[in-house]
Amino acid sequence: MRVLGRPLAEYMPALGLLAVSVAYLVVALGYKPDSRAVPVAVAGTIIVLLLLDLISRSETRIGRSLLALLNPAALTDQKPVAASAGRQVAAVLWILGFTAGLVVLGILTAAPLYVFAALHLKGRRSIPVALAAAAVALLAMWLLFAVALRLPLYAGLFAA
Amino acid sequence: MLDLWLSGIQHLLQVRELLFLMLGMAIGLIFGAIPGLGGSCALALLMPLTYGLEPITALALSGGVMGAVPMGGSITAILLNTPGTAPNAATCLDGYPLAKQGKAGLAIGAAASANSIGGIIGTISVLAVLPIAKDLVLAFGPPEFFVLAVLGLITVATASRGKLMRGLITGALGLMISFVGYNDVVGGERFTLGIGYLWDGVHLVPALIGLFAVAEMINLSVKGGSVSGDARNVEITSMWSGVLETFRHWPTVLRGSLIGTVVGAIPGVGGVVASFLSYSMTVQASKNPESFGKGNIQGVIAPEAAINAKDGSALIPTLAFGIPGGAEMAVFLGILVLHGLQPGPMILTQNQTEIYGLIWALTASCLLASFIGLLVVRPLAMITLVDSEILVPAVICVALVGSYAVDAEIENVVVTAIFGLLGYLMIRFDYPRLTVVIAMVLGGTAERNYYQSMIMGDGHWSIFVSRPIAAVLVAGIVALLVWPALRGLARPLTRRFTLTRRGGG
Amino acid sequence: MRAGTEFHRREFLLATAAAATLGFVGRARAAFPEKDIFFIVPYAPGGGFDTHVRAIAPALERMLPRMVNVVPLNVPGGAGSRAANQLARAKPDGTTIGVFNIPGMFDLQQEGKADYDLTRFTWIGSLGRDHYALAVGYDSPVKTVDDLRALSRTRPVKFTSTGPSSTAYAATLIAGEVLGIRTQLITGYKGSNDYVLGAVRGDGDAVITVLPTLRRMEEGKALRIIATFEAHGSLPGVPDAKVLAQPDLALIILERLVAGPPNMPNEIRDTLSSALIKAMADPAVVAWAKQADVELQPETAAQAAQILADQEKFFQKWKRYLTSG
Numbered sequence: 006m007r008v009l010g011r012p013l014a015e016y017m018p019a020l021g022l023l024a025v026s027v028a029y030l031v032v033a034l035g036y037k038p039d040s041r042a043v044p045v046a047v048a049g050t051i052i053v054l055l056l057l058d059l060i061s062r063s064e065t066r067i068g069r070s071l072l073a074l075l076n077p078a079a080l081t082d083q084k085p086v087a088a089s090a091g092r093q094v095a096a097v098l099w100i101l102g103f104t105a106g107l108v109v110l111g112i113l114t115a116a117p118l119y120v121f122a123a124l125h126l127k128g129r130r131s132i133p134v135a136l137a138a139a140a141v142a143l144l145a146m147w148l149l150f151a152v153a154l155r156l157p158l159y160a161g162l163f164a165a
Numbered sequence: 166m167l168d169l170w171l172s173g174i175q176h177l178l179q180v181r182e183l184l185f186l187m188l189g190m191a192i193g194l195i196f197g198a199i200p201g202l203g204g205s206c207a208l209a210l211l212m213p214l215t216y217g218l219e220p221i222t223a224l225a226l227s228g229g230v231m232g233a234v235p236m237g238g239s240i241t242a243i244l245l246n247t248p249g250t251a252p253n254a255a256t257c258l259d260g261y262p263l264a265k266q267g268k269a270g271l272a273i274g275a276a277a278s279a280n281s282i283g284g285i286i287g288t289i290s291v292l293a294v295l296p297i298a299k300d301l302v303l304a305f306g307p308p309e310f311f312v313l314a315v316l317g318l319i320t321v322a323t324a325s326r327g328k329l330m331r332g333l334i335t336g337a338l339g340l341m342i343s344f345v346g347y348n349d350v351v352g353g354e355r356f357t358l359g360i361g362y363l364w365d366g367v368h369l370v371p372a373l374i375g376l377f378a379v380a381e382m383i384n385l386s387v388k389g390g391s392v393s394g395d396a397r398n399v400e401i402t403s404m405w406s407g408v409l410e411t412f413r414h415w416p417t418v419l420r421g422s423l424i425g426t427v428v429g430a431i432p433g434v435g436g437v438v439a440s441f442l443s444y445s446m447t448v449q450a451s452k453n454p455e456s457f458g459k460g461n462i463q464g465v466i467a468p469e470a471a472i473n474a475k476d477g478s479a480l481i482p483t484l485a486f487g488i489p490g491g492a493e494m495a496v497f498l499g500i501l502v503l504h505g506l507q508p509g510p511m512i513l514t515q516n517q518t519e520i521y522g523l524i525w526a527l528t529a530s531c532l533l534a535s536f537i538g539l540l541v542v543r544p545l546a547m548i549t550l551v552d553s554e555i556l557v558p559a560v561i562c563v564a565l566v567g568s569y570a571v572d573a574e575i576e577n578v579v580v581t582a583i584f585g586l587l588g589y590l591m592i593r594f595d596y597p598r599l600t601v602v603i604a605m606v607l608g609g610t611a612e613r614n615y616y617q618s619m620i621m622g623d624g625h626w627s628i629f630v631s632r633p634i635a636a637v638l639v640a641g642i643v644a645l646l647v648w649p650a651l652r653g654l655a656r657p658l659t660r661r662f663t664l665t666r667r668g669g670g
Numbered sequence: 671m672r673a674g675t676e677f678h679r680r681e682f683l684l685a686t687a688a689a690a691t692l693g694f695v696g697r698a699r700a701a702f703p704e705k706d707i708f709f710i711v712p713y714a715p716g717g718g719f720d721t722h723v724r725a726i727a728p729a730l731e732r733m734l735p736r737m738v739n740v741v742p743l744n745v746p747g748g749a750g751s752r753a754a755n756q757l758a759r760a761k762p763d764g765t766t767i768g769v770f771n772i773p774g775m776f777d778l779q780q781e782g783k784a785d786y787d788l789t790r791f792t793w794i795g796s797l798g799r800d801h802y803a804l805a806v807g808y809d810s811p812v813k814t815v816d817d818l819r820a821l822s823r824t825r826p827v828k829f830t831s832t833g834p835s836s837t838a839y840a841a842t843l844i845a846g847e848v849l850g851i852r853t854q855l856i857t858g859y860k861g862s863n864d865y866v867l868g869a870v871r872g873d874g875d876a877v878i879t880v881l882p883t884l885r886r887m888e889e890g891k892a893l894r895i896i897a898t899f900e901a902h903g904s905l906p907g908v909p910d911a912k913v914l915a916q917p918d919l920a921l922i923i924l925e926r927l928v929a930g931p932p933n934m935p936n937e938i939r940d941t942l943s944s945a946l947i948k949a950m951a952d953p954a955v956v957a958w959a960k961q962a963d964v965e966l967q968p969e970t971a972a973q974a975a976q977i978l979a980d981q982e983k984f985f986q987k988w989k990r991y992l993t994s995g
Binding site: 018022026029032033036037039040043044047048050051054055057058061071075076077078079081088092093096097099100101103104107108112116119120123124127128129130138142146149150153154155156157159 | 199202206210327328329330331333334337338340344348351352353355356379382383386387388455554555557558559561562565566569570573575578581582585586589590593594595596612615616
Binding site: 205208209212213216302303306307347348349350361362364365482486487488489492494495496497498499502503505506507509510511572573574613614616617620621 | 714715716717720721724725727728744745746747748749751752755785828833834854856857858859861863864866867868870871872873874883886887889890891892957958961962963
């Protein structure tokens with residue numbers, strides 16, 4: 006679907022930010038006057054800027070001149086090579102998975118598990134190599150926290 | 166005065182003190198390199214170790230740690246886009262692109278020399294300013310802090326030339342993030358959604374680790390390959406030319422050191438402001454600002470000089486009143502108290518040996534750490550050749566767990582992941598990250614100091630111009646805003662003038 | 671022969687199991703302390719509370735029946751509530767204790783925003799206490815409490831202060847009320863000392879904070895103490911609570927009380943309590959306290975619990991003056 010000459014996907018970044026900013030503004034308006042003064046002002050400003058951003062992404066004359074005036078780098082900068090959506094989602098999922106693992110299983114369990122999985126499943130390294138790396142990770146975590154820092158090692162949601 | 170300075174060195178030049186200095190330096194380098202740890206963490210850890218030591222030895226250790234941390238942080242910032250400490254995030258901006266071009270050695274070399282020079286200038290500034298330290302600290306209050314914060318925010322906005330609109334958008338986003346949390350000046354919790362962890366706001370170091378380290382690792386794993394990608398050979402031998410680059414760009418070094426010194430002397434404003442401000446002003450002063458963010462060596466020199474200069478001058482509020490100018494200073498003062506000393510306004514007169522000893526230890530450690538950094542460049546630069554499939558899990562592991570280690574809160578990990586995603590999206594859709602960081606750091610400061618100034622001035626804005634320093638700063642803001650516009654207007658005029666002259670002559 | 675061996679083996683196993691169980695139970699009962707003890711500090715490293723704990727920890731280690739490590743654990747954030755929550759959820763086996771800022775910590779609880787209940791913690795003892803005092807800038811035109819009262823008749827007097835949940839905040843508001851001074855607080859300072867620096871700078875007209883800090887500031891000619899809230903003043907020429915005819919002022923005290931999680935067994939509490947008291951009498955600690963101008967005040971567990979109850983009543987009494995904002 007094209008909007009004003011460009012596919013909808015090209016407006017997504019600004020639209021996403023706009024949604025967040027509007028939500029922020031709504032929440033801010035619920036606070037008492039002293040508390041909300043500055044956040045409301047900032048949220049209002051960013052919404053205006055985002056509207057300009059949206060217009061500048063379109064193929065209209067006003068859009069292109071806005072872009073040339075306010076963000077010329079977007080015209081001259083090399084566009085980063087677009088990678089496949091699959092690879093991007095995969096990369097993000099690995100991170101989110103590790104994060105969830107840390108929260109649910111705790112550090113000493115999740116870190117070696119992640120290292121092993123990332124090396125063996127994703128990196129296609131052999132099992133011994135992946136296990137060795139996981140062992141190194143485990144040792145490093147333990148040395149750093151229990152021994153050196155004396156920090157309590159978060160043990161996950163199911164810790165006693 | 167000179168004899169005091171010299172007696173400080175004399176006490177240091179004992180074998181035991183030197184050994185502890187080296188120990189502190191080694192620990193500082195390591196703790197600086199690992200994200201989430203840092204100087205105050207290392208010092209807190211070493212506190213029990215200092216129990217049995219003489220005060221001067223404890224200070225040699227502390228100075229050793231504090232002087233070396235920035236160098237450690239800059240190495241990981243350059244090689245892995247992972248800020249070892251929060252201020253090093255500015256080093257990532259151009260340091261990492263250099264590493265991607267296979268020029269890690271050049272970048273680290275420049276960082277090392279910028280570190281050293283910044284540290285020396287910071288020390289000289291502290292020693293020079295000590296006599297008026299108290300007056301200096303007292304001259305800056307909430308109105309001045311507010312105007313400085315605004316100045317900082319505007320500087321960054323005007324420095325994102327070519328990306329003004331998107332820079333302002335991310336800046337506003339940073340401000341919105343900075344308002345999260347409990348604020349006792351305006352009263353009440355804001356935007357915390359009932360989550361206890363957010364009571365203190367979005368924690369800065371986990372956010373920075375996500376925004377830079379995790380975001381880049383996502384990028385790398387999507388791209389594949391290694392950090393130095395297609396670079397034919399990793400220019401390790403360019404380390405010494407990196408060192409020389411700093412001397413070539415001496416205005417940048419001086420500017421960075423000056424900014425670092427000034428910012429460091431103001432209590433409560435951190436190293437992040439020093440490094441990012443130094444970076445922004447260098448961009449603004451440059452003839453080709455578009456080259457920044459893509460591997461301009463000045464983008465490494467500027468923040469690194471500022472960070473080390475700031476460490477020296479952060480001592481000033483501490484020395485003037487015995488009141489810590491930052492987290493590291495707080496721990497350092499704690500060490501003094503543990504040794505039975507009573508830091509207070511009399512600290513300069515009562516504990517001269519210790520103070521000068523610390524200053525020299527700091528400087529010596531900074532120089533030594535830079536040198537050590539240079540020694541290990543060769544093996545460390547090899548990291549940029551490691552394949553992403555091994556590097557990414559390793560860095561992610563260290564980054565996320567380091568983020569937890571900041572203060573042992575598991576929620577930090579979630580923050581890091583979220584900001585990692587945000588950072589990646591910003592890379593992908595070409596929104597600058599520089600402005601988000603500065604806004605996050607300065608937003609809360611600006612609002613807080615504004616309301617404090619309002620109470621002080623009974624609601625009148627005149628307080629910002631009735632105080633001399635604040636007035637000067639306000640004038641500076643006006644100048645900063647008006648100058649580019651004037652330059653833009655002047656250009657067609659000068660062009661016409663030149664044409665007329667040519668035509669006439 | 672086989673039957674005989676089996677019989678012996680079963681007996682042997684039973685006996686071993688019995689011995690192991692008995693030994694295990696016996697160990698669990700008499701074994702405190704066995705593991706490291708974490709001493710929670712609700713603030714970042716380097717602050718007053720933190721240094722107190724670190725100064726006393728080595729002596730505490732030596733005074734326990736068995737040498738284990740006493741590890742200071744900094745749990746900053748949430749104005750102390752994070753630390754309180756962590757202690758509330760810890761195992762009541764003596765491996766986690768914490769020090770708290772009383773009565774400041776009652777603020778969040780009173781406002782119903784806390785997940786913990788300080789009165790249910792197991793109170794073990796105290797690391798000491800501080801009295802409060804009132805000071806103005808060294809060159810301020812205000813010289814006495816009466817001057818402040820006179821000023822207050824024309825406009826509210828501005829005090830620099832930390833946020834709620836610190837005793838200094840409560841102290842400032844309560845003292846203002848007691849002394850008949852209209853107060854306007856300038857809060858929002860980042861650290862525990864920044865608001866004192868603010869007072870030196872002249873951001874406000876006056877400041878109320880702990881006496882040791884003010885003594886140092888006066889020594890450095892940065893601030894001038896115009897009143898102390900002690901019952902019997904320690905500073906010549908400076909009015910105390912008695913002179914000001916306001917005995918309530920002497921009740922405003924910062925207590926550094928030490929607690930363990932709720933439902934800690936009495937033996938463990940008593941072991942810790944006596945070790946703490948002995949540690950504070952240790953010559954090295956006493957010498958340190960003298961040099962660092964720190965007032966140590968050991969209390970028994972019962973006394974600590976009583977102090978907490980008194981402070982809670984005191985806080986309740988003044989609660990209506992302590993609304994934030």
